[in-house]
Amino acid sequence: MVDVTDHELVPEHELIEEEVLEGVLEEYDIDRTDLPKIKRRDPATPDGAQPGDVVKVTRDSRTTDQAIVYRLVVE
Template sequence: MKKAKKEAPEEPSILEHFLVPKHRVLPPEEAQKILEKYRVKPRQLPYILASDPVVKALGAKPGDIIEIIRDSETAGKAVYYRIVVEEE
C-alpha cells in the first residue's frame, strides 16, 4: 500500500504581500508612450535587476519596463517606472 504524499502548502505570491506595491510589466506600446511623455531613453530610467524577486514573479525580461504604483501620504498614489536590467 502506497502512502499518500503530503503536498507542501502553496507559498503565497510575493506580489500579494501587503508591503509590496503593485507592479506590472508595461506592454511595448504603453512603454513607448511613457518614454515619449517623459522624453527619456530606456537607459535613463532607474534600474531594477532581473534577479529581483518581484521581477521574477512577473516573468519580466531585461529591457521590459515595470510600472510600480505606491501609496503616498501626500499624493495618494505615486507611479514609478523601472527598466529591467541584468546584473553586471
C-alpha cells in the same frame, strides 16, 4: 517559500506594453536606459520579465494618493 508579491508592503509591479512605454518616454523626453533599474531576479519583478522590459510600480502615497514609477529590468 514565501511569495513577497503578496505582502502588503510590496507595491504592485506589472510589465507594461511597448505602446504605453513609448508614450511615457515621450512625455518625459527620456530614453529607456534613463529609467531606474530593477534586477530580473528581484523577488518583486513580475514572472516572465526579461532584461529590456519595463515594469510599472504603483505605490500608495500620502500626498498624491498613488505614485507611479517605472523601472528597466536588467540582468
